[in-house]
Amino acid sequence: MKIIFTFCLLLFSVIIIKAQDTDEYISEHVECAQELMHDHKIPASIILAVAIHESAAGNSRVAQHLNNHFGVKGPNNNAEIHSAYRDYASDEDSYNHFVEIMETRAPFNSLFDKYDQYDYRGWARGIQRSGYAQSRTWASQVINLVKKYELYQYDDRPADYIEPVHAKPLYHHKKRHVSSRRYIVKAGDNLNLIAKKKHTTVKTIMKKNGLKSIKLKPGQKIKL
Structure with a gap:
């Protein structure tokens, strides 16, 4: 041992x-x-x-x-x-x-x-x-x-040496663009008409708004 x-x-x-x-x-x-x-x-x-x-x-x-x-x-x-x-x-x-x-x-x-x-x-x-x-x-x-x-x-600094002030580097992160566009449904509107007018697709509109039906109501606000 x-x-x-x-x-x-x-x-x-x-x-x-x-x-x-x-x-x-x-x-x-x-x-x-x-x-x-x-x-x-x-x-x-x-x-x-x-x-x-x-x-x-x-x-x-x-x-x-x-x-x-x-x-x-x-x-x-x-x-x-x-x-x-x-x-x-x-x-x-x-x-x-x-x-x-x-x-x-x-x-x-x-x-x-x-x-x-x-x-x-x-x-x-x-x-x-x-x-x-x-x-x-x-x-x-x-x-x-x-x-x-x-x-x-x-570093053999002189007694009266004053350190320079340096700005710290800034790192810019690209911000994700989030669309804030809204469309108010009018009488006679349907998803096909709105999609063509706003240069998008019916599928995209339904996905953004969580729509399960293509039926719309006048005055309804939808995200584009």
């Missing part, structure tokens, strides 16, 4: 060690993110938050087997997993390539003119609008990670 318990305890310890904590992930990669920020003027907070989001803080299979922390697709030579994501020689290479994508590919490269290195909200929404992710909540999730782990502290 003691041997079994010891084995289970060791197994449990290995699982805990393998699953990286988000704070540990930040500590491990913050220096790289800050260096990239200083060289390329993209917030370290955004680099870290996107990496945390896309790699589950380094715990995803793609991050562990391919060193891919940003969900970048492409060919890989890894035999351990079958994946549509590209592989990197190191975590640092993945970080460098993410910033390279931002700098060299349209429409991401226009973001450097729109946002400064302290405006993590603007960057998150700009990256989403530029097509980095399909999810409408992607930017909000990244921004929430910045706030939750206070990643903005790594």
